[in-house]
Amino acid sequence: MKKIKSYQLEIIVFICGAMTMILELVAARVLSPYVGSSNLIWTSIIGIMLTCMSLGYWLGGKIADKKQDIKDLSQFIWITAIAISLIPILETIIVNGLATIWSEQLIAVAIISSTFLFGIPSFMLATVSPICVKLRNNEQMQVGTVSGKISSISTIGSIFGTFFAGFVLIPQIGVNNIILGSSILLLILAISIYPNKTVKSILCAIATLIAIIVFSIIGKYLFKNEHSDIIKDLDTEYSRIWIKNVTVGKDTNYKTLQVDTGVESYINEQTGEMGAKYLTYYDLFSYYNKNAKNTLMIGGAAYTYPKHYLKKYQNNNIDVVEIDPKMTKIAQEEFDLDIKNTKLKIYHQDGRSYLNYSKKNYDTILIDAFKGLNAPFELTTFEALSKAKERLNENGTVITNIISALEGEKAKFIEYEYATYKAVFDDVKLYKVRQSEDETEFQNLILIGIKGNPEINYEAQAEYNEILDTEISNYMTDKTIVTDDFAPIGN
Numbered sequence: 001m002k003k004i005k006s007y008q009l010e011i012i013v014f015i016c017g018a019m020t021m022i023l024e025l026v027a028a029r030v031l032s033p034y035v036g037s038s039n040l041i042w043t044s045i046i047g048i049m050l051t052c053m054s055l056g057y058w059l060g061g062k063i064a065d066k067k068q069d070i071k072d073l074s075q076f077i078w079i080t081a082i083a084i085s086l087i088p089i090l091e092t093i094i095v096n097g098l099a100t101i102w103s104e105q106l107i108a109v110a111i112i113s114s115t116f117l118f119g120i121p122s123f124m125l126a127t128v129s130p131i132c133v134k135l136r137n138n139e140q141m142q143v144g145t146v147s148g149k150i151s152s153i154s155t156i157g158s159i160f161g162t163f164f165a166g167f168v169l170i171p172q173i174g175v176n177n178i179i180l181g182s183s184i185l186l187l188i189l190a191i192s193i194y195p196n197k198t199v200k201s202i203l204c205a206i207a208t209l210i211a212i213i214v215f216s217i218i219g220k221y222l223f224k225n226e227h228s229d230i231i232k233d234l235d236t237e238y239s240r241i242w243i244k245n246v247t248v249g250k251d252t253n254y255k256t257l258q259v260d261t262g263v264e265s266y267i268n269e270q271t272g273e274m275g276a277k278y279l280t281y282y283d284l285f286s287y288y289n290k291n292a293k294n295t296l297m298i299g300g301a302a303y304t305y306p307k308h309y310l311k312k313y314q315n316n317n318i319d320v321v322e323i324d325p326k327m328t329k330i331a332q333e334e335f336d337l338d339i340k341n342t343k344l345k346i347y348h349q350d351g352r353s354y355l356n357y358s359k360k361n362y363d364t365i366l367i368d369a370f371k372g373l374n375a376p377f378e379l380t381t382f383e384a385l386s387k388a389k390e391r392l393n394e395n396g397t398v399i400t401n402i403i404s405a406l407e408g409e410k411a412k413f414i415e416y417e418y419a420t421y422k423a424v425f426d427d428v429k430l431y432k433v434r435q436s437e438d439e440t441e442f443q444n445l446i447l448i449g450i451k452g453n454p455e456i457n458y459e460a461q462a463e464y465n466e467i468l469d470t471e472i473s474n475y476m477t478d479k480t481i482v483t484d485d486f487a488p489i490g491n
Contacts, residue, residue: 009132016128017157022165027118029175029240034099035106036260044110052119056126064134073131074194080124081186085212088219090117092226171237183212236326257302265302274304278433278444285364287464290457292363298351299369302335319345321354352378355387367400377487385424398449408440413489415477423481425449430472
């Protein structure tokens with residue numbers, strides 16, 4: 001057996017520990033456009049990867065007890081490099097394919113996809129630690145000391161991988177480049193420790209490198225072929241974002257911004273007008289409070305409503321809280337946002353944090369921070385809405401877009417949230433955006449909480465009649481309120 005240098009095993013377990021956590025973060029980004037990023041999806045990803053890692057630890061220990069050969073370690077890392085390089089191909093073949101077929105069974109899609117795309121490399125990476133423990137223990141060190149040292153270094157690597165991927169790699173170079181770079185790095189690591197290198201082994205390494213690059217190219221080709229409407233596939237600190245060109249009918253083109261499975265914003269490319277009908281319901285602020293001048297919007301996305309607001313209400317001011325700075329940059333580059341408008345102020349921070357600590361008061365607060373079906377629970381609770389009410393001037397309104405069914409199993413969100421609004425505000429209104437929707441299916445619902453007495457703008461009522469006619473009167477629910485401690489909704 002080749003004698004391994006004293007520092008090599010430590011480097012190996014550090015890198016493999018880092019790769020394990022990088023892979024977990026990448027998994028969420030790869031899957032999110034197809035299955036979302038709710039708690040259930042994260043639970044599926046973490047559960048599958050931990051299961052595969054536990055099997056890898058077991059197998060690695062069995063192999064280490066039978067023979068202690070650095071070649072086994074090299075080969076496991078080598079196979080891991082190949083397995084990771086296949087992820088872009090499997091994304092289109094497995095994840096997209098299953099999500100298309102099982103659109104109503106996204107948890108099953110997440111579990112199966114996690115197993116095939118990320119379970120195998122997680123399994124292989126986990127075999128590294130027990131093999132390294134055995135190799136180091138052969139140097140007459142105490143097994144407890146060796147095991148503790150190897151585990152500690154692997155954990156430190158995982159910590160490094162978590163922060164480095166989350167804060168640097170994902171927002172700066174993107175998921176596809178991380179996958180390619182990780183595969184090449186692991187291949188180099190495997191080659192560096194491979195014993196008794198021969199011409200055959202070197203040629204095999206070169207062939208593997210070529211295969212990894214080819215797999216990356218094929219993955220991009222398959223993705224582009226399957227998603228020909230995607231203009232840009234972007235990663236930020238917070239989300240994976242797809243910018244698309246979508247044609248409706250024969251001659252109407254929309255540019256859309258998709259986060260996770262939901263289209264967050266879209267504009268008519270011919271007119272520049274916002275395309276989402278639910279956004280027009282935010283204009284109700286000027287019906288329920290005719291003197292409203294200052295508005296806060298939580299959730300900017302492509303800033304389609306703020307642009308509409310600034311054009312329609314030229315004497316008003318709007319502050320937008322958008323947690324993702326890159327989202328604002330995308331809105332500038334792709335959706336013609338003018339950040340120099342003096343009536344617009346942008347705050348890049350968490351919406352709940354802004355409500356908690358801001359000292360500014362508003363006539364209107366608009367909440368549109370939900371990603372598809374995934375609602376950040378921290379903006380739905382009694383405590384959050386109470387803070388929003390504190391930020392309102394007298395007779396002010398909070399208007400929230402909610403995606404929920406009105407009846408059946410999928411109605412849980414609106415049932416709990418309506419009860420919470422009733423507990424916080426002096427009056428509550430509920431509107432249904434599309435009248436033809438099946439009541440048991442997800443749809444856009446608009447909740448309005450009013451502080452004090454509404455100052456109705458009767459002079460402009462004709463402008464709002466079509467919207468006002470969609471109010472759901474006498475809505476009832478027997479659900480309890482949502483709190484920071486008890487939030488059975490969202491992600």
